[in-house]
Amino acid sequence: MNKPLSIILFALISLLFITLQTTLLSPRKVGYVFPDLNLILIVFLGVYSEVRGSLVLATGNGYLMDVLSGNMPGTFTISRLSAYLLVRTSSNHVYLKKWLVQGLVIFLATIFSWTFIISIFKIRQDTYFTLTLSEIMTQAVVNTIVGIPLFWLIARLHAKLQK
Secondary structure, three states, rough: OOOOOHHHHHHHHHHHHHHHHOOOOOOHOOOOOOOOOHHHHHHHHHHHOOOHHHHHHHHHHHHHHHHHHHOOOOOOHHHHHHHHHHHHHOOOOOOOOOOHHHHHHHHHHHHHHHHHHHHOOOOOOOOOOOOOOHHHHHHHEEEEEHHHHHHHHHHHHHHHOOO
């Protein structure tokens, strides 16, 4: 049974993660050695797809990232929504509850998401935003290392609300 408190919990976690990511942990300020908390949460929602409203939360997270980061409207919305849908559809075919598989999914979703964002900027021929393959890989490794414990923590919080 999915209680309404779960949606409130994930909305609050979303706001906390987006606020941290767009202020203290902004890639423009500190580079790509800090985790992409927003993407980690979206991957979590894709893996634990039984969470009601997760599609709306993933889309809202992408939109808030667009608004608060000052990027081109729709960049994060489309990339995060497509990453969510990719993880969500693959979670029906692969058992994603093991930490090793979750780490791999976070790693691949990070590469997919940032490659998607770079592609959008290349299509627009915007040279202001550049990201190298080594920066994408660094971000993917950092997200994986931080994401696995976050998955465990968020899953525990969600399980407590389900009781």
